[in-house]
Amino acid sequence: GAVVSQHPSWVICKSGTSVKIECRSLDFQATTMFWYRQFPKQSLMLMATSNEGSKATYEQGVEKDKFLINHASLTLSTLTVTSAHPEDSSFYICSAQKGREDTEAFFGQGTRLTVV
Amino acid sequence: GENVEQHPSTLSVQEGDSAVIKCTYSDSASNYFPWYKQELGKGPQLIIDIRSNVGEKKDQRIAVTLNKTAKHFSLHITETQPEDSAVYFCAAALSKIIFGSGTRLSIRP
Numbered sequence: 001g002a003v004v005s006q007h008p009s010w011v012i013c014k015s016g017t018s019v020k021i022e023c024r025s026l027d028f029q030a031t032t033m034f035w036y037r038q039f040p041k042q043s044l045m046l047m048a049t050s051n052e053g054s055k056a057t058y059e060q061g062v063e064k065d066k067f068l069i070n071h072a073s074l075t076l077s078t079l080t081v082t083s084a085h086p087e088d089s090s091f092y093i094c095s096a097q098k099g100r101e102d103t104e105a106f107f108g109q110g111t112r113l114t115v116v
Numbered sequence: 117g118e119n120v121e122q123h124p125s126t127l128s129v130q131e132g133d134s135a136v137i138k139c140t141y142s143d144s145a146s147n148y149f150p151w152y153k154q155e156l157g158k159g160p161q162l163i164i165d166i167r168s169n170v171g172e173k174k175d176q177r178i179a180v181t182l183n184k185t186a187k188h189f190s191l192h193i194t195e196t197q198p199e200d201s202a203v204y205f206c207a208a209a210l211s212k213i214i215f216g217s218g219t220r221l222s223i224r225p
Contacts, residue, residue, distance in 0.1 A: 006159075034212060043205060044160065044215045093159050095213070103148040103209045107159040 003027055004096050006108035013084055013115055021079045021111045023094030029074035030096035034105065035067070038091040050077045084115045118143040120208050122216030130224050135193045137219045139206035142187070146208040149182060149189050154203045154218075163204075164191070196223045 003026040013019045023033055032051050036044040048058045048069050056069035066088075068080040077096075081088055091112055095105040119142040129135045141149075147168040152160035166173045166180045166189065173180050177196075182189040189208075193200055201223045206216040 036215075043217045046212060046214065049212055103211065103213070104150070104162075104165065105209075105213055107152075107161070110157070110159040112157070 002098070002106045004030075004094065004106045004108040006092075006094055006111050008111060009109065010112040011114070013113070015085055015115055016083055018080055018082045019084055019113060021081075021092055021094075021113075023077045023079070023096070023108055025075045025096045025106070028096075028098050030077075031074065031099055032097040033071060033077040034095045034097075035069060035077075035079050036093045036095070038093060038110075040091075044093060047079075081113065084113070086115045089113055089115045118146055118208055118210070118214040120206060120214050120216040122206050122219060124219060125217065126220045126222070128222045128224060129196055131196055131198060133196055135191075135196055135200070135221055137191045137204055137206065137221075138188065139190070139208075139216050140186075140188050141208040143208065143210065144184075144187065146210050148209040148213075149180070150207050150209070150213065151178075151180060151191050152205045152207065152215075154205060160205060193221075198223050198225060 005024045007022045035047045038044045047062045048056045050056045050069045050071040052071045058064045071077040093110045095107045097105050122139045150165035153163045154160045164178050166182050177194045179192045204219045207213045
């Protein structure tokens with residue numbers, strides 16, 4: 001149990017376009033989901049915390065108007081990279097918690113975004 | 117906010133030997149300390165975790181120790197095997213998981 005699935009696994013888009021990444025908890029309800037970004041040979045950097053039914057909380061330095069997060073249901077959160085540029089190319093990873101009091105998180109397999 | 121430091125950044129050990137990775141954290145309120153293994157192009161995989169009310173935890177060849185006073189925690193892998201080669205991340209959490217910088221572990225045959 002506790003499977004988190006991301007879609008797509010990889011995507012290539014042109015500069016200036018927007019890309020949506022989905023994160024689904026397949027066998028549990030996730031009250032909280034997190035979005036991370038990982039550049040090559042670097043660690044996972046937390047971008048934002050997404051709570052079902054409320055606005056996402058963004059980490060310092062992350063542009064909320066560029067990285068739109070929607071957590072419309074207990075099993076789905078989406079990250080939309082708007083007006084993507086080559087510097088947005090990265091590995092985006094989501095994770096999900098079963099409950100606000102449960103710190104353990106389950107990670108998706110990641111989405112490789114390449115902006116050309 | 118929480119800051120997690122991890123050492124070493126790279127580690128090469130002979131197959132069968134032990135590997136140790138060490139981390140420190142800054143927020144004394146953190147109460148959950150997971151360790152992840154990440155293979156190329158994949159998301160992190162939880163390999164073991166420990167909570168603040170426990171000092172040590174072991175699962176077969178993997179063990180983790182936690183010193184809350186010093187805000188240190190360590191991962192120990194014994195009898196290393198080629199398939200242990202990967203990048204390992206420590207993390208600390210209260211409500212959100214903050215990652216260390218990672219250790220690239222290589223097992224020499």
